[in-house]
Amino acid sequence: MKRFSLFGLLALLALPVLAQVADKPEAVSPLLNGMDVPPIKVQNSDGKLLSLNKLLAQKPSLVLFYRGGWCPYCNAQLAGLKQIEAQLDALGVQVLALAPEPPEALKEGEGKGNYTLLSDRNLEATKGFGLAYTLSGATNIAYKAKMGDRLTLSDNGKVILPAPAAYLVDADGLVQFSYVNPNFKVRAHPELLLKAAELMVANK
Numbered sequence: 001m002k003r004f005s006l007f008g009l010l011a012l013l014a015l016p017v018l019a020q021v022a023d024k025p026e027a028v029s030p031l032l033n034g035m036d037v038p039p040i041k042v043q044n045s046d047g048k049l050l051s052l053n054k055l056l057a058q059k060p061s062l063v064l065f066y067r068g069g070w071c072p073y074c075n076a077q078l079a080g081l082k083q084i085e086a087q088l089d090a091l092g093v094q095v096l097a098l099a100p101e102p103p104e105a106l107k108e109g110e111g112k113g114n115y116t117l118l119s120d121r122n123l124e125a126t127k128g129f130g131l132a133y134t135l136s137g138a139t140n141i142a143y144k145a146k147m148g149d150r151l152t153l154s155d156n157g158k159v160i161l162p163a164p165a166a167y168l169v170d171a172d173g174l175v176q177f178s179y180v181n182p183n184f185k186v187r188a189h190p191e192l193l194l195k196a197a198e199l200m201v202a203n204k
Contacts, residue, residue, distance in 0.1 A: 021154065022133040025163040025182035030130040037173045038128045042098060043119040045106040050118070052125060053173055055096060060200060061169045062088065062193060064097040064115075065131055065162040067184065069108050070147050074099070074164070077187040078113055084194040085114040091201045093168075098125050100152040100162065123152060126162040131180065134158040166193055168200050176200040 022028045031037070040052040055061070066074035078097060081088075088095060095115035099106075103119040110117055118125075126132045134154055135143055143151060143159050151159050166188045168177035177196040179188040 020130075020132070021127065021160055023136065025133045025161075025184070028131050028133055028163045028180070028182070030163070030165060030178060030180045031128075031167070031175050033175050033178055035175050037169060037175065040124045040128045041122070042125055043103045043121060045103050045110060045117065045119070047103040047119075052096075052118070055094075055116075056169050056173050057171055058094065060091070060093045060171055060197070060204070061167075062093055062095045062197060063167040063169055064095065065120075065126065065129065065165040065167075066097060066099050067161050067164065068099045068101045068147070068150055069105055070150060071184070073185050073187065075109075077164075078109065078115065080187075080190050081113055081115060083190045087194055088197055089114060091197055093197045093201065098162075100126055100160065101150050105150055120162075121152060123160060126160070129162075129165065129167070131162040131165055132160055133163060134160055168193070168196050170200060170204060176203075 037053060037056060041049055042052050043049055096118055097115050098118045098120045100120045100123055102121055106117040106119055120126050123132060135158060140159050154160055163180055163182055164184050164187060165180040167175055170176055
């Protein structure tokens with residue numbers, strides 16, 4: 001009985017680490033290499049609820065977290081994937097790109113590359129991967145004024161965004177590679193992602 005209680009307590013203590021929302025991107029607690037992706041639901045552009053875990057089980061995946069189609073740095077990152085999309089396809093690696101935008105907003109970016117856009121409007125993925133943080137002060141006010149309903153807000157009216165990140169996850173849902181940078185202007189180079197994908201596939 002004591003043993004069960006100890007493991008139960010440890011499990012409960014671990015949950016807030018992944019579910020918390022940091023007050024700045026430098027304070028996020030992302031999933032690390034070797035960790036499992038928790039149960040997560042996302043939506044496609046038609047608003048259909050999907051299991052991210054079932055999508056990941058289909059094949060090895062490059063999972064990208066971006067701020068939204070309104071972000072020029074995010075759009076540049078997605079466009080840059082054209083450099084490696086043929087090689088990723090040959091490796092059998094799918095690309096899933098998640099943003100905390102309304103599902104209908106994804107339609108703006110569909111068909112522009114060999115990737116699947118998914119809505120994380122409910123922030124399950126952003127929180128589950130430990131990437132969620134809030135904006136504050138003048139930045140928070142400016143973002144809400146410019147992007148409005150495309151943003152997801154906390155209960156106290158703060159914009160919640162993911163720290164931009166790239167994950168390589170195998171078909172068992174295990175993180176094999178991660179790149180998280182609190183500077184939203186800096187993203188993982190496509191060649192780095194390709195090399196990591198090659199190593200992931202080669203070692204399975």
